[in-house]
Amino acid sequence: MTQDLDISAEARLFAEETWKSGVKQMVLTVEAAKAAVELTRQYPMSTEPPTRFTERFAVSTEVTTDVRGNEWVVHTATARDRTPERTVMFTHGGGFVLRMSESSWDFLAELITETAARLVIPLYPLAPEGTGEVVPDVVADLAARLIAEEGPERVTLFGNSVGATITLSAAQLLRDRGVPAPRLTALVVPVLDNRYLDPEMAELDELDPFLSPAGCRYFGSLYCGDLPVTDPRVSPMLGDNDHLGRVLLLSGTHDILNCQARKFAAMASGFTGTRLEYHEAPGMIHIWATSDTPEGRAARQTIYRAIRDQP
Template sequence: MAFTLPEPLLRPLIRATGIGKPFKDADEARKHVRAFALRPQPYAPPRRIRRDVVIDVDRWRGWTVYRVKPRDTKPAGAVVYAHGGGWVNEMSFLHWHLVAELAAESATTFIVPIYPLIPFGTAAEVIARFVEITRETKATNTRTAIAGDSAGGQIALSTALELRDHHGITLDDTILISPALDLRFDNPEIPEVQPRDPILGVPGAQYFADIWRGDLPVTDPRVSPLLGDLRGLGRLLVLSGTDDILAPDIRDLIERLRAAGVPFDFYESTGQLHAYPLVPVPAGREARQVIAHRLQS
């Protein structure tokens, strides 16, 4: 990213923008869903983005799909990227700058589907489509990974499980940035973390998740991938900040990966917030370098 935000300014900025408000209160979450259903948010890439990438767009079975490629380097593989936002917020400028930076610095094509959000999109439909997109991507690329942040991390891991269980496909990498893993949000450590998390809150997250799961039980791995069988997955890279109510479930994931014999690397940054690798702070830059290095390896 072109600029760096001093970390002491991050929390005041978050509070000033009110981005955590819909997650902290179920009534605010309800208003948020209604407002964006009526007036959908923009999702297009910003006009000013890195000059060393090329962005193309296409339609795929009714979805808009972007491809972000390095301009002057032949891509060595492809990543299907699922953006976060609580299943209710669109692809943001932070997502775009993350994807552009990783595409350029790792010489990788990023495939970015714009999937339907709640109240219109549901887990069963969206995961099935991500499975199709990832299968088609793998058919034409020697190295294929899936990645996602927050709600997109849930989509990414659920997709990896579906690919393994129903298509016999093991991905080269699954990259999870502050993923939502268990949509029951009942980990007993969450109340301890909640006072330090200015972004997420259980009441709103549960409201969004209940719409997102549709007719599926919350324990279905397409909704809560932490509850799936993790054996036989390809290697994972997991990044998390400690001041994030999702951190306890992420630590649980790491223990389950270890027990299942799945290869993984885990980076937990003390004092960092939810999805910090997307943010232009020094710790975010270091995390993006970790991801780019993984994609190069």
């Protein structure tokens, strides 16, 4: 089916390499997902930026704890050679159970450069300790502080994968607290409903070389903690999405989460005070937006233009 789509040779090769990598095996079954969580707990990834990042950017770090005693490491990065024009808070993906990959720092370096942003990067506690009962609230606290310091017109909330899930839940909480909506809320391939019940997922699972519903549902159950899976703090599509301001949503059609993105986009015409801009990339897989492909570069430019508030 991929071959019938008008996608670049680079994107086709990227998808093939992702299939060959075997990463999907980690989420094919609940048992595999449990083993993956146990492995990450035995060998936790670093919360420190790599040297190639700190050599280019000025980085400060704040370490705090939440109400459960979980540690949060919050990095703030700026270019050394110019004054930031705006602030972006980026919340990373990883299925709620994985730390941000080292390669993501290269994407964040490009983000700072392309948008002239001060970048705030909260490394939240991972599930099962970090759950929807706490994580979105702390992200909302951080966002509220940035909006108070900078003004809403200078702040963008940006999340990737489950980081976008957390970001949308936090945006709802900000609204409920009476905090002005940020200039932009950017969501790249979010989990919008942690039930993973969409009937279209079975067909998409055959096309997706990265995600599979069984393991992802298990990861999501850890993130739910004691919350019902229908709570908007873990399944934000099921919550109130009015009065969130400008929202950008990106999805690829060879991602099991694409059916959720399409459903959310279809709902958007009924939103009040929320302006959703939906971009769908034919044939693209879950991690395409950060890939070194023409389609990945185009997706990133869409995000950067939105952050700079350019058409």
